[in-house]
Amino acid sequence: xxxxxxxxxxxxxxxxxxxxxxxxxxxxxxxxxxxxxxxxxxxxxxxxxxxxxxxxxxxxxxxxxxxxxxxxxxxxxxxxxxxxxxxxxxxxxxxxxxxxxxxxxxxxxxxxxxxxxxxxxxxxxxxxxxxxxxxxxxxxxxxxxxxxxxxxxxxxxxxxxxxxxxxxxxxxxxxxxxxxxxxxxxxxxxxxxxxxxxxxxxxxxxxxxxxxxxx
Amino acid sequence: xxxxxxxxxxxxxxxxxxxxxxxxxxxxxxxxxxxxxxxxxxxxxxxxxxxxxxxxxxxxxxxxxxxxxxxxxxxxxxxxxxxxxxxxxxxxxxxxxxxxxxxxxxxxxxxxxxxxxxxxxxxxxxxxxxxxxxxxxxxxxxxxxxxxxxxxxxxxxxxxxxxxxxxxxxxxxxxxxxxxxxxxxxxxxxxxxxxxxxxxxxxxxxxxxxxxxxxxxxxxxxxxxxxxxxxxxxxxxxxxxxxxxxxxxxxxxxxxxxxxxxxxxxxxxxxxxxxxxxxxxxxxxxxxxxxxxxxxxxxxxxxxxxxxxxxxxxxxxxxxxxxxxxxxxxxxxxxxxxxxxxxxxxxxxxxxxxxxxxxxxxxxxxxxxxxxxxxxxxxxxxxxxxxxxxxxxxxxxxxxxxxxxxxxxxxxxxxxxxxxxxxxxxxxxxxxxxxxxxxxxxxxxxxxxx
Numbered sequence: 014x015x016x017x018x019x020x021x022x023x024x025x026x027x028x029x030x031x032x033x034x035x036x037x038x039x040x041x042x043x044x045x046x047x048x049x050x051x052x053x054x055x056x057x058x059x060x061x062x063x064x065x066x067x068x069x070x071x072x073x074x075x076x077x078x079x080x081x082x083x084x085x086x087x088x089x090x091x092x093x094x095x096x097x098x099x100x101x102x103x104x105x106x107x108x109x110x111x112x113x114x115x116x117x118x119x120x121x122x123x124x125x126x127x128x129x130x131x132x133x134x135x136x137x138x139x140x141x142x143x144x145x146x147x148x149x150x151x152x153x154x155x156x157x158x159x160x161x162x163x164x165x166x167x168x169x170x171x172x173x174x175x176x177x178x179x180x181x182x183x184x185x186x187x188x189x190x191x192x193x194x195x196x197x198x199x200x201x202x203x204x205x206x207x208x209x210x211x212x213x214x215x216x217x218x219x220x221x222x223x224x225x226x227x228x
Numbered sequence: 229x230x231x232x233x234x235x236x237x238x239x240x241x242x243x244x245x246x247x248x249x250x251x252x253x254x255x256x257x258x259x260x261x262x263x264x265x266x267x268x269x270x271x272x273x274x275x276x277x278x279x280x281x282x283x284x285x286x287x288x289x290x291x292x293x294x295x296x297x298x299x300x301x302x303x304x305x306x307x308x309x310x311x312x313x314x315x316x317x318x319x320x321x322x323x324x325x326x327x328x329x330x331x332x333x334x335x336x337x338x339x340x341x342x343x344x345x346x347x348x349x350x351x352x353x354x355x356x357x358x359x360x361x362x363x364x365x366x367x368x369x370x371x372x373x374x375x376x377x378x379x380x381x382x383x384x385x386x387x388x389x390x391x392x393x394x395x396x397x398x399x400x401x402x403x404x405x406x407x408x409x410x411x412x413x414x415x416x417x418x419x420x421x422x423x424x425x426x427x428x429x430x431x432x433x434x435x436x437x438x439x440x441x442x443x444x445x446x447x448x449x450x451x452x453x454x455x456x457x458x459x460x461x462x463x464x465x466x467x468x469x470x471x472x473x474x475x476x477x478x479x480x481x482x483x484x485x486x487x488x489x490x491x492x493x494x495x496x497x498x499x500x501x502x503x504x505x506x507x508x509x510x511x512x513x514x515x516x517x518x519x520x521x522x523x524x525x526x527x528x529x530x531x532x533x534x535x536x537x538x539x540x541x542x543x544x545x546x547x548x549x550x551x552x553x554x555x556x557x558x559x560x561x562x563x564x565x566x567x568x569x570x571x572x573x574x575x576x577x578x579x580x581x582x583x584x585x586x587x588x589x590x591x592x593x594x595x596x597x598x599x600x601x602x603x604x605x606x607x608x609x610x611x612x613x614x615x616x617x618x619x620x621x622x623x624x625x626x627x628x629x630x631x632x633x634x635x636x637x638x639x640x641x642x643x644x645x646x647x648x649x650x651x652x653x654x655x656x657x658x659x660x661x662x663x664x665x666x667x668x669x670x671x672x673x674x675x676x677x678x
Binding site for chain 1: 287295
């Protein structure tokens with residue numbers, strides 16, 4: 014008891030106060046329930062989006078998002094600003110999602126597509142095409158099909174690559190913030206994202222090229 | 229079969245970092261140099277970018293109010309469960325009350341909202357809600373007194389006619405609840421909706437801020453100069469309403485003292501500024517005077533060229549011609565040149581007394597008054613020069629300075645108000661002022677790539 018949850022490094026404390034969401038969180042700490050609701054409104058869609066692409070199921074993503082908000086609320090009294098609120102929130106989300114994926118893997122409920130080896134070979138083009146749109150021949154991709162192919166491509170990435178990609182792409186987070194949220198170094202994030210993007214390119218590019226030239 | 233990458237992993241990392249904006253200036257320069265000389269690298273960069281762009285196709289979740297409510301209920305329930313084990317009989321009762329309160333609070337004040345008629349609350353706080361921006365931007369009654377004393381929102385200000393504001397003065401304060409209700413009910417639908425939006429914003433404020441605003445309003449209501457202060461509040465509110473959202477946010481971010489100085493400065497700038505109609509009159513007058521000074525062939529060419537332009541382009545062209553005509557040593561008729569070439573000749577200004585009189589006749593009463601109030605020839609010339617700067621060389625805006633850029637204030641303002649959705653605007657307004665401007669500019673550049 015008494016140990017305050019530090020949302021980032023102490024050197025960033027002053028800077029963090031410039032973040033309006035940090036200021037809202039400080040109001041939550043001071044017992045302002047409306048501020049908590051406002052924070053939820055600001056982040057719920059963003060959080061569920063990232064979690065859904067991370068765990069692959071909408072319902073589960075919503076459950077996990079609720080768990081994240083619960084942890085935020087429970088930690089309110091010991092909250093100390095140290096970095097951007099979003100970085101802190103996605104740090105919690107990363108932990109919650111990792112726990113969930115671990116237990117799901119143990120229970121063998123579903124075949125988790127993630128893989129601990131970041132450099133493994135991605136699924137082949139044909140596997141992806143089939144996964145996304147059935148056994149259709151190559152042709153011009155319609156919007157829904159393209160979305161499914163992109164989703165399937167994302168699912169071939171490891172969990173870590175996927176989360177880094179989602180935070181970079183959807184949350185526009187810097188490497189330093191992603192590193193803080195994922196408890197890694199910025200240098201490691203740089204390599205991780207480069208490998209992830211290369212994997213995505215390898216998977217998506219040939220498929221798109223064939224789709225562009227229907228037979 | 230997948231294509232293998234054709235470049236080294238380190239270079240790929242650098243390219244990805246370049247695409248993500250993570251390189252320093254030196255790193256960016258190196259990559260750009262490489263891109264200009266190595267086609268292999270250029271192609272790799274394009275391939276990485278195009279597949280990355282495909283991720284935009286992924287769906288984004290939209291969970292809505294139901295999710296919010298169920299989450300706050302879950303959080304409240306969890307608070308209850310945490311309280312339960314340690315609770316004695318008495319303590320448990322306290323815990324239940326605490327939980328009931330927590331549920332009420334966390335459920336977006338649902339219970340509170342049901343227990344009190346929102347209309348009653350609106351009517352009670354009506355004087356604040358109607359002037360929400362003004363009160364939010366007022367730290368204390370002393371601030372209003374200073375505005376009053378400086379006369380920046382005084383009725384006799386030369387801008388008063390332009391403001392065309394129907395001041396409520398103390399009306400909304402003195403009216404009984406029933407009268408307030410009747411007044412609100414009589415409003416047109418759009419104004420009711422606007423009032424409701426303000427009320428919602430007021431209700432979402434932290435309770436400490438709501439308390440502060442009520443205290444402030446009560447202090448104004450009981451002040452000896454209440455009528456005069458309410459008039460200032462009315463006009464201040466009206467003026468704030470005319471500002472773009474980010475301009476209001478910028479004012480809000482200033483310290484109290486700096487805000488007061490800024491408001492005074494902006495109002496003083498507006499006092500000197502021409503109305504929109506007078507700007508048009510002034511631009512036409514300058515164009516006419518410039519054409520009169522040209523040789524016939526030159527005049528005919530300019531008239532033909534300018535008549536094909538849009539209004540803004542035409543103003544730009546006239547501005548350029550004006551700059552040339554008033555530049556030392558340029559556009560001066562050969563006959564007027566002094567033989568001493570070392571001495572740079574200043575062109576004779578065309579806003580001589582007769583031309584100024586001609587301008588005065590065309591301006592609105594307020595514009596004419598401004599010109600006449602400029603005491604003496606130098607003052608009038610200075611005023612005309614400042615109008616020329618405003619009409620031809622200032623790209624819109626009220627003088628709130630942005631960093632140098634090819635996007636002007638006016639364009640950013642339009643982009644903010646017309647192209648961003650409510651959520652994006654709300655996000656921007658929630659940012660600190662300088663961050664908001666940087667973000668707005670980035671969004672603009674993203675939406676309007678060169």
